[in-house]
């Protein structure tokens with residue numbers, strides 16, 4: 630309930646100005662965001678890959694309403710990928726892209742602009758030996774995102790996509806995406822969605838996650854299990870046994886700064902664990918979704934504001 634209120638309020642300009650304007654906010658943001666510059670991101674990549682983790686890097690930003698800013702975001706990814714090429718990490722490094730940051734929200738031409746910008750990122754990823762995964766934003770963007778995914782996969786077949794278990798449509802989308810070499814990141818879903826399109830209750834979302842996970846693990850693609858939830862991780866292991874998948878046939882993904890103990894434990898057990906590293910100065914939307922996921926984070930934030 631508190632989480633939904635926070636997500637709804639986070640879209641109000643006054644809330645954005647208030648939260649962003651408090652100097653101490655930055656200290657709390659640092660728990661979830663690797664820094665503001667590509668150099669900060671590369672530093673985090675070095676640190677995490679040095680401990681055996683894989684990474685996916687997100688240049689923060691979303692719902693861009695300016696074509697110049699969308700092109701600039703694409704260039705930021707290209708610069709980052711050039712720096713990653715020098716680290717020679719191969720598929721241990723990839724980038725995560727929000728299509729609304731590269732043009733999807735620009736009206737009638739949005740899809741075309743987003744596709745062109747994403748293609749540039751795809752080219753840079755390919756020459757760095759890396760891959761690209763499309764994040765999934767609110768439910769109004771799903772058809773567009775899957776359409777752009779299809780077009781991108783013609784040139785960049787390894788392009789992955791996030792699917793949100795909370796949406797009623799996602800089981801069908803998982804079926805459609807369960808073909809050979811199809812990389813699908815399954816997540817619970819971080820956006821406030823109406824009851825006409827999404828499960829509202831946490832238990833229902835968890836059950837839907839298991840149904841989607843079963844489809845992906847039984848299918849022919851490459852499931853990327855994006856969760857910090859112990860119960861879902863142990864169900865993943867059961868499904869891997871049932872469908873004859875070994876550790877290299879799927880991977881776990883978690884967010885920067887969340888359950889780092891579990892990230893290391895799974896890596897130690899031989900799993901691929903990919904950490905989603907966000908960086909950049911447009912951290913507001915990402916940060917508010919992390920606060921909304923967990924009441925304890927809100928308390929942590931309020932204590933920091935109070936100087937404790």
Ligand code: FDA
Pocket residue numbers: 763764765766791793814816817818819820855856857858859882883884887888904905918919920922923926
């Ligand atoms: P749940 O929220 O039930 O958390 C399980 C446990 O994890 C908690 O008990 C706690 O220990 C820990 N935890 C979870 N969130 C925490 C937080 N914010 N702070 C501290 N601890 C926390 N969503 C989306 O809509 N589109 C997308 O493209 C993506 N992309 C994405 C990539 C990756 C790699 C991950 C891991 C997640 C996403 N998400 C996402 C976010 C996702 O939808 C979801 O909101 C979060 O992963 C939290 O859900 P959990 O599955 O972790 O379960």
